[in-house]
Amino acid sequence: MVLVSPRNPLNIGAAARAMANFGFDQLTVVAPYEPHWREACSAVGAEALLQNARRTESLAEAVADCTLVIGTGTLTSRKAEQKVVSLPSLAPLVEQELAHGGRIALVFGSEKHGLTRADLSWCQLLVEIPTNERQPSMNLGQAVAVCLYEVATRALPSAPGAATPVPITGQAAAPSASLDLLAGVVEETMLAAGYSPRSMQAANRHDLRLLLRRLAPNPGDARRILGLFRRVLWRLRQTHEGR
Amino acid sequence: MVLVSPRNPLNIGAAARAMANFGFDQLTVVAPYEPHWREACSAVGAEALLQNARRTESLAEAVADCTLVIGTGTLTSRKAEQKVVSLPSLAPLVEQELAHGGRIALVFGSEKHGLTRADLSWCQLLVEIPTNERQPSMNLGQAVAVCLYEVATRALPSAPGAATPVPITGQAAAPSASLDLLAGVVEETMLAAGYSPRSMQAANRHDLRLLLRRLAPNPGDARRILGLFRRVLWRLRQTHEGR
Numbered sequence: 001m002v003l004v005s006p007r008n009p010l011n012i013g014a015a016a017r018a019m020a021n022f023g024f025d026q027l028t029v030v031a032p033y034e035p036h037w038r039e040a041c042s043a044v045g046a047e048a049l050l051q052n053a054r055r056t057e058s059l060a061e062a063v064a065d066c067t068l069v070i071g072t073g074t075l076t077s078r079k080a081e082q083k084v085v086s087l088p089s090l091a092p093l094v095e096q097e098l099a100h101g102g103r104i105a106l107v108f109g110s111e112k113h114g115l116t117r118a119d120l121s122w123c124q125l126l127v128e129i130p131t132n133e134r135q136p137s138m139n140l141g142q143a144v145a146v147c148l149y150e151v152a153t154r155a156l157p158s159a160p161g162a163a164t165p166v167p168i169t170g171q172a173a174a175p176s177a178s179l180d181l182l183a184g185v186v187e188e189t190m191l192a193a194g195y196s197p198r199s200m201q202a203a204n205r206h207d208l209r210l211l212l213r214r215l216a217p218n219p220g221d222a223r224r225i226l227g228l229f230r231r232v233l234w235r236l237r238q239t240h241e242g243r
Numbered sequence: 244m245v246l247v248s249p250r251n252p253l254n255i256g257a258a259a260r261a262m263a264n265f266g267f268d269q270l271t272v273v274a275p276y277e278p279h280w281r282e283a284c285s286a287v288g289a290e291a292l293l294q295n296a297r298r299t300e301s302l303a304e305a306v307a308d309c310t311l312v313i314g315t316g317t318l319t320s321r322k323a324e325q326k327v328v329s330l331p332s333l334a335p336l337v338e339q340e341l342a343h344g345g346r347i348a349l350v351f352g353s354e355k356h357g358l359t360r361a362d363l364s365w366c367q368l369l370v371e372i373p374t375n376e377r378q379p380s381m382n383l384g385q386a387v388a389v390c391l392y393e394v395a396t397r398a399l400p401s402a403p404g405a406a407t408p409v410p411i412t413g414q415a416a417a418p419s420a421s422l423d424l425l426a427g428v429v430e431e432t433m434l435a436a437g438y439s440p441r442s443m444q445a446a447n448r449h450d451l452r453l454l455l456r457r458l459a460p461n462p463g464d465a466r467r468i469l470g471l472f473r474r475v476l477w478r479l480r481q482t483h484e485g486r
Binding site for chain 2: 010014017018020021022023045046087088129130131132134135136137138139141142143145146149150152153154
């Protein structure tokens with residue numbers, strides 16, 4: 001589980017407690033606010049979990065080894081840029097990914113504004129908790145509890161409500177870090193090829209990140225595409241220098 | 244939803260917030276601790292719900308008009324005296340009760356010790372959230388969120404995951420208050436008949452309450468049984484006086 005910039009120590013403690021309740025133990029925190037993080041580390045029932053939590057500076061780093069990155073949130077004002085699934089329908093997707101040997105991250109944004117558009121561009125999937133339209137926004141600790149309850153009871157192999165194991169066909173997608181590496185080379189290629197002006201660079205980077213997650217190439221294909229772009233880039237630079 | 248003697252204002256607020264999130268609006272609080280209750284009433288996103296909450300002195304009063312009373316908790320140290328169901332299996336029971344025109348109460352105990360054995364004797368059913376044995380005890384606000392999520396998404400008629408409506412056969416059980424009335428007359432009868440010593444009165448009362456909830460008579464049958472016991476009691480007293 002990944003918490004991006006959590007603020008309230010009570011919420012951090014509650015999120016960790018819910019993890020312990022449902023048998024999850026790998027927590028990564030992205031750019032926590034230091035004093036609040038230290039305060040949270042004494043949360044009842046989740047001390048060990050919080051003390052063993054991994055800390056990263058960026059979400060990219062937090063999900064680097066994951067093959068399925070699932071963002072959480074409610075889309076009140078914006079349109080999703082990736083596939084959206086309602087929480088009660090999430091289990092089969094998680095089961096399938098685990099059957100393929102994949103590694104999954106469930107990402108929660110800060111209490112204030114949830115996951116940003118940039119955060120979400122690292123996610124293949126956005127899961128929505130079906131809440132009442134008059135009060136759609138959930139407390140962070142409660143949202144974590146509800147999501148982990150659903151996954152633990154309906155998607156994990158030991159879950160009482162889990163379906164019979166999915167036969168292993170196909171392959172897990174390439175991990176997030178491979179996609180980021182590929183995106184970097186594609187971006188350099190776009191620049192080197194004069195594909196679009198430098199002013200569009202941030203927007204292109206965002207769209208590219210999403211595109212690669214929609215494609216979800218498997219590790220072999222990701223390597224192949226990377227090889228191709230590296231070659232193209234080398235060529236472009238040679239040509240340019242040779243002019 | 245019924246909260247029995249909640250203590251922590253943050254938990255009361257979180258419970259109310261979860262109700263608003265999942266579209267529930269009828270809250271009853273049993274014997275709240277006054278200062279904390281007042282403090283909780285300003286919880287973000289649930290002010291109206293908390294201000295409209297009904298307050299009762301006893302759980303019996305809180306569930307008087309309910310036909311299915313569901314207690315919540317984890318049975319770590321004691322054996323259940325009523326039917327226990329795991330939360331992921333609760334939906335069909337709730338659906339059926341609603342299809343029969345029943346009225347359901349979901350009861351949560353205080354943070355400190357959950358529902359007492361006495362509280363549970365008003366419940367026909369005990370629902371357990373399947374938590375990890377190393378950290379089974381959930382935070383109150385999170386337990387409420389998880390239970391209401393499950394009911395809202397899988398048992399209510401509008402739920403995306405709800406099964407096709409159950410055909411209406413049978414009838415909802417008699418409400419809790421009728422069972423209490425009946426229990427009172429049966430108890431007087433037991434005493435009048437010298438069925439057991441007065442020292443056993445509390446234990447008998449407890450067992451009787453549970454027995455009636457296991458029987459779950461429909462309203463007509465509850466009236467019939469009551470009529471019978473009233474007659475028997477009248478007779479016992481007459482005989483006694485006539486001696």
